[in-house]
Amino acid sequence: MAGAFFGRVVVVTGASSGIGRELARQLAAAGARVGLVARREDALRELAELIRAAGGEAVVAPADVADRAQATAAVAVVRDAFGPVDLMIANAGVGAPTRLDPVNVPDVEAMIRVNVLGVVYAFAAVMPDMLARRSGHLAAVSSLASYLALPGESGYCASKAAVNTYLAGLQAHLRGRGVTVTTLCPGFVKTAMTEGNDFWMPGLLTAEEAARRMLRALSRRKAVYNFPLSCRLLVGLARWLPAWAVGRVMADYNDTAAGH
Ligand SMILES: NC(=O)c1ccc[n+]([C@@H]2O[C@H](COP(=O)([O-])OP(=O)(O)OC[C@H]3O[C@@H](n4cnc5c(N)ncnc54)[C@H](OP(=O)(O)O)[C@@H]3O)[C@@H](O)[C@H]2O)c1
Structure with a gap:
């Protein structure tokens, strides 16, 4: 991975917490110039200061990714x-x-807007430059x-299945245009999204470890990265x-799930 991100301009959406925050921090440590996108401006500013204090470069760009104009x-x-x-990493979810x-209905609408349209809007914002330069990398955290x-x-699974299909189509469509597409599919990661879960989360990773593995997959320009192995199996x-x-296995889970 050494050097893969040095001097690269990278946008991470959902950089205010969890996986996105770790991706941004590790990218900056690897020499990338990182754009931090999410709604919570304070959290982005705090992260940008942390990155700068460590000698890295970051810019704060607050936005709701479900709003195309803001993205x-x-x-x-x-x-x-x-x-x-x-490199655009559409991670917000x-x-x-x-x-x-x-x-x-409002919860399902939010998942479709943020998880699916948030990816579409983020990619649309960088696509013209990438096509013109015949160079770039589009990634989404599914x-x-x-x-x-x-x-x-079902709402969450459907939103992430839509992301996979959208990216698979883009990948084929972009063949020969110099733009790489990567779908990142983690299992359980310890973040705000999973902190309320009181059930067994097989293969649970820290956000730091998940980000480290994702960046390795991105540096190798993988098309799809499913991890960790235990959860994949x-x-x-x-x-x-x-x-x-x-239905029987999920019976208890249905009443307690905080969403994942
Ligand atoms: N944790 C897991 O086990 C797990 C497993 C598989 C996949 N994932 C995926 O990993 C991604 C990151 O999740 P996480 O686990 O790191 O959860 P998290 O800590 O809750 O982080 C979610 C991030 O998304 C941002 N976000 C949410 N809505 C947004 C919006 N409308 N506009 C802009 N940013 C928005 C949040 O920032 P603001 O609130 O500041 O906007 C936050 O930075 C998500 O796509 C999630 O589906 C997570």
Whole structure:
């Protein structure tokens, strides 16, 4: 990985906490000039100070990624500060359980807006420069949940499955245009998103370790990176289970899940 990010202009959405914060911190430590995007400006400023104190470069660009104008403006802030974006990591995401009665429509809408449209808007903001320069790297943080259809998590799983499909299509579409596409699918990571979960989270990684593995996958320009292996194997197994068995395994989880 050494040198892969040195001098590169990288945007990380969802940089105010969890995986995104760690990605930004490690990228800056590797010599990247990092654009920090999320809604919580205070948290972004604190991270930018931490990065600068360690000798790195960062610019704060607060935005709601579910708002296309804000996402585009945030990328413009980064471009003005550092130049065209070499790597866009669309990491911002939200998770909420899917409920039946009443159906929690606003939660599902938020997951589609942030998890899916947030990726589309972030990529759209950098695509013209990348195509013109015939160079760039588009990445999104999806989830191993994208391969499952879990009762109580159908909204989240559907949003991440949409991300996978969107990126797979882009990857084929961008072939020969100089732009790489990477789908990052972690299992469970210890962040604010999972802190309320009171069930077994196989292969739980720290945000630091998850970010380290993601950056290695990005430096190798992998198309899809599913990790960790233990969780990947369980997901593979779960895909073979009949729906009734999945429902039984998930029965307790449905009432307690904080979203993942
Ligand atoms: N933790 C896990 O186990 C796990 C597993 C698989 C995949 N993931 C994915 O990893 C990504 C990062 O999640 P995390 O675990 O690090 O959770 P997290 O600590 O809750 O971080 C989520 C980040 O997304 C940002 N965000 C949310 N809504 C946003 C919006 N509308 N506009 C801009 N930024 C927004 C948040 O910042 P603001 O609130 O400041 O806007 C925050 O920085 C997500 O896509 C998640 O689905 C997580």
